[in-house]
Amino acid sequence: MKERAVLVVESDPSGHPGLQNALRTLGYRPAVVTTLDEAALALGRDDYLCCLLNACLDGREGLDLLRRLRDGGRPPTPLILIADEHEAGRMSEAAALGVDDFLPKRFDQADLENVLKEVEARPRAAPLMAAPSPAREDSDDPEAQVRRQVALWRSPRMSDVWETIQQAARVDVTVLIEGETGTGKDVVARAIHQFSSRRPQPFVKVNCAAMPRELLESELFGHERGAFTGAHQTQPGKFELANHGTIFLDEIGDLHPALQAKLLHVLQDGTFSRVGGRAPIQVDVRVLAATNRELEREVEAARFREDLYYRLNVIQIVVPPLRERMEELPLLAAHFAQRYAKLFRREGFVLAPGAMERLARHRFPGNVRELENLVKRMIVLDDPGLERTPFLRVGRTNGADSSGAVPTAPSSANGTTGPAIRADVVPLKEVARAAARAAEREAITRVLEQTGWNRVRAAKLLKISYRALLYKIKEVGLGRVTEPSQ
Secondary structure (H helix, E strand, O other): OOOOEEEEEEOOHHHOOHHHHHHHHOOOEEEEEOOHHHHHHHHHHOOOOEEEEEOOOOOOHHHHHHHHHHHOOOOOOOEEEEEOHHHHHHHHHHHHHOOOEEEEOOOOHHHHHHHHHHHHHOOOOOOOOOOOOHHHHOOOOHHHHHHHHHOOOOOHHHHHHHHHHHHHHOOOOOEEEEOOOOOOHHHHHHHHHHOOOOOOOOEEEEEOOOOOHHHHHHHHHOEOOOOOOOOOOOEOOHHHHOOOOEEEEEOHHHOOHHHHHHHHHHHHHOEEOOEOOOOOEEOOOEEEEEEOOOHHHHHHOOOOOHHHHHHHOOEEEEOOOHHHOHHHHHHHHHHHHHHHHHHOOOOOOEEOHHHHHHHHOOOOOOHHHHHHHHHHHHHHOOOOOOOOOOOOOOOHHHOOOOOOOOOOOOOOOOOOOOOOEEOOOOOHHHHHHHHHHHHHHHHHHHHHHHOOOOHHHHHHHHOOOHHHHHHHHHHOOOOOOOOOOO
């Protein structure tokens, strides 16, 4: 079909009779379908500038259509949803499913024209990877892992990260990903690549802190034969290997100043020379960089080039630590338990409820990576209740006693700790309760620390009664603090 053809999905064709006429007036050719099967078939058969979904969200037809369109891998056709403002909750869910833009139901011709012109101005994205088959679910394919891990981002902070990833994936600019060690910066970088037009091309990762400057220069830019002792043949660098794709420079804050200058040159004009070479090499590479340092402070301390910092920081994504998104803990723990139980042939392994409560009281200085490794140890040691697994000392503010040991969850009346939770199935109510408990505990702990554990002042800051605070302290497991002096 022609480039300016627009697929219109109308669950009720009489619901918006002016849409087709408006498209024709603007010079577009509408093609109308009314069912999910027709829409999926049309998008798989022909090319369209975009797909306009004029479907009722309250009846969930629009969201069902989105899921159908995305299940087989996201088509390269941009999806624009026509929705009312009162459907904000559904719109958020639609955005998570991959809608590219929204149009109000009471739009005028100028609104429609602006949305379509913006679509025309965007680079066409490549199709996303198809949903992994059961065989791939058990594999270590990095892209399949990214899709599963992104699906676990349920907190408001990570929803913001996901929104920025979608925006960054649409344009070829550098992205600086900041966050503590173990928060998932690698996953963010792979997601940007996967959802971009460069997805079919290579994704090359380089750890800038893993090797000395001389070896890193050769690793990044390659070397000519005889450039140094041991260089017996010409070797291309990572930038050449990533041509037309994406290069991910992890721990960019550790890059040597001399290499910072060379990297700046590559970002400016896309050319460099191999070590020992003179001929310039031209590459088309998108650069993503990550660091656990505050690069602004590194710039102020003259340890990082200011011009390079601004070149890298076109789009900034800050990945929050796990302690600031504890509502994701049950899902992350269950995900890792399911994955490694299969990998280590412990399919019968289950996480005990008491273990989940103990995990929720931990601060996780190592973030998601620490949780992942902890679950690994639990499975290897066959320790579903964290009784024999080495566990970090968490201190008083995390519910530990003076010895640093984390108390086990209280037993029920019959002396048991309750039914075990299957690692691959977490009841939704259990997730909600654990998330609410963790969030309340974090907020109460932070205010108590701020007030020197004076509960009278803490209750005022939290805007709840003193009695309510005492109840909450007991409920979330902080009841061992002595009474404040009156």
